[in-house]
Amino acid sequence: TLLEGSVRRADSRVRITSQLVDAKTEEHLWAETYDRDLTDIFAIQSDVARNIAAALKSMLSPEERQRIEQRPTESIAAYDYYLRAYEYERQSNEKKVIEIAIELYKKAVDIDPGFAQAYARLGRNHAFMYWEGYDRTSQRLVIAREAVDQALSIKPDDPVVRMANGYYYYWGSRDYARALEEFYFARRIEPGNGLHAANIAWIQRRLGRFEEAVANLKTALEYDPRSSVLTLELGYTYYVLRWYDLAEQSYDRAIVLAPDYSFPYLYKAWLQVYRTGNTKSARQVLAEGMRLADPNEFLWTLVDFDIEDSHYNAALERLTAIPEDVWEGQWWFTPKEAYVGWIFELMGEPAEARQHFENARALLEKKVRESPDDERLHAASGWAYAHLGLADEALREGRKAVDLLPVSLDAFAGPQYLEDLAEVYTIVGEHDEVLDLLEHLLEIPCWTSIGALRFHRVWDPLREHPRFQALVKQYEGR
Template identity: 40%
Template sequence: MQYKNTTKSMSQIAEELGVATILEGSVRRGGNRVRITAQLIDARTDKHIWANSYDRDLDDIFAIQTDVAIKIAAALEASLTPEEKKRINEKPTDNLEAYDYYLRGNEYMARDFQSSSFTLAIQMYEQAIELDRNFANAYSRLSFAHSQMYWFYHDRTEERLRRSKKALDRALIINPDLPEVHAAFGWYYYHGYLEYENALMEFQKAIDLGLNNSLLNLGIASVYRRQGKMEEAIVYFLKAEELDPRSTDAYFNTAETYMLLRQYDEAVKHLNKAISLAPDQMFSYNIKLYLYLQKDADLKKARSVLAQATKNVISESDIFFVLMNYTINIFERNYEDALYSWSKGDEDAIDGQFNYTHHYHIKASIYGYLKNPELEKTYYDSALTVYKRMIEENPKDSRLHSSIGLVYAGLGNKEEAIRAGKKGAELLPISKEAWRGAIRVRDLAHIYAVVGEFDLALDEIELLLSVPSTLSENILRLHPKWDPLRKHPRFIALLKD
């Protein structure tokens, strides 16, 4: 609905979407009747290539959809493959109410990465399945939603993965040749178990069966990125953008990958597009702010991103908005302001796929920068208690071992700090997961710096600068956590280079 009631010309819309033709139409519903008008327009000349109207019972909606697709393909003189013809003629469900719930689920899935959105999507898919027990597409998307819940650390239980697999198994029984089923299997193997080859095999099956949408290409690109194959990942992320020019997710992921490659100008370009598509989504601003610090150590530009975000933020307690305020104040060494910034949020922790940092830990770090050892120790002790309990419950969570290592370092327990930091890196090495593995190495380097093992810290830093990661020389220059290394000859030489 991006262009509903727009004043933009067809040529402007076509340029934004990167297309030569545009399908324009309207839908009017009255009781069980629906009237649809559709026209295909050449955006360069503003001339109609094809037009038609349909006045049918609502039950014929899928037949109308099929007819429109076939007529448009003919008007464009496009030849359809047998797989494409089969997909066009397939009817996903006979129950329109079930289909409506399915579409609502898709809408929630596309909103953001928050637990609340995924939970609502799951409810919608379950409602769809309740109305049609043979709705294979709904089962596939239900599985995907469960996989997302697991991946983004909203629920890292085996039960969550079991629910994802159960939905997939049912979809496979209903329609083993449905490409969306195999696409969902790809996400399951990738998000649930980091089984990259199995994931790519299932994604390829989906392609062979005729699927070629933005989400599928995002999946392939994401797997390549976690394998450390960043250039291959870029190819598929760009394809995802091309297939869905309105996908904030596609532009955001492309930007993140360019960031890891330290191609910062390209990253900013794609982030700007993501922000233009969803100006109220704070996660894009958060990455853009950090990009300016990575690229040029430009605190002024970073502040300008925060100012832009402030104009569009819906809630000042949004975790990404809070993080932006907190981050810029830490880099500017305005520690009292950083403490205030963090207090504006509703979250108990920074809790995502890359890190788990409890608010006690955050406050301890800030009080350390403020040279207040009493409060620093008080909060580190509290954080230690929290992390110990969490590790007992989730002993394989690499994030927690890195975090407790940093707490031990802050408390001066060198041996335990190094042991925990190494454990975090061993649980998720770069060889297994290129992006998150690099975060674990960064945390280990930080631990070494805090406990006085400067050469070991610099070994890890040099490794990180040689591979795709979020670390840059400018981050090393600016961030106060690297202050213990400032006078070390290797660190000085590193920044001079």
């Protein structure tokens, strides 16, 4: 059964049209149009919910009736900010989008300090800033905890509040068991909300239960089929399972749903690279994305393509156009200086390369002192030390990253740090250790693929090694 509708607002008036359609027969089960003053918006929501339940011949429990009748806030202005913030969240996981959502949620709670759901989602987004690597400071987690605690003090049993508490434990401390308790609690209260299935899927991925995560993400998309974020996340999950056709279908669907969202283009482009062994079709994907989304979101990936294609001057020129000194995300932290050093190394200018790697080293050592438990910093440090010829330091840092986030703790992200360590082993010339790691990575669900091993020049020192050749032959087509 599908719920369709539209909302039109003019000054203080609102028109809401809604209809319930049987998805199999296309029979219209119920339809209604509401022309009301905007101050009646909560009454309209309650009326719609009751009519849908009646059309579906569903009996509402007293608790469900209470939730339907309960207003989240008495302020229409606060609720307007809340809805706008939530719509931003649904667009993408990009930093600028989350920052806008945070500001809008702040406006909502400034207007109504008793708005529990707004506090909850404010806390959730602060926790996400930490998790995604946009801000790994302890202060960000303190702010997140304070907002969630405020929400809990107002409405401790509200499902939105309990979800936010679950996200805090998930993103703030990887306490998966406590997070699942919160997510299951919320689902018991709202069994018809598909978002709870997605929340459980996130944890299942970290626990290595990828096929269960796929099933839950599909369930979530049945409830919210137009979510580009859920669609893209399903694509990621297919990818680590090495179900590449399904991954590409999900990326394409995410692009249709949100053509100005950069991430689906980026992941589709890399999939094209690994399938074709070159960047030609991938560059076409990025060109389309740059036409519709923010072109700046694609620059770092284009630098990668230029390096792999030996277009070194183009890569250097592109880097000068990027204002940020670091490319960072949930799983990586790469100083621009490290990129420049690698380019000069590939150009056969070791003195120039060394200077830039030293600059990257100085930045990374400072960052490690500030955030000693950030696995991304240790992985990046290992790479920089390896290029400087400091093998012992490189291996120490690469192994530290793996120790901080082992596959046993995070089956989704953990393998990335094993691959980073494999790169360090390659650079310092310990090839048997590299091949041991690559064999393991190709046996488990993760991002490592034969296409990537064939394409990336970091693996060039292994090309003639009999074990590498046998490995590629063994896993070809998987």
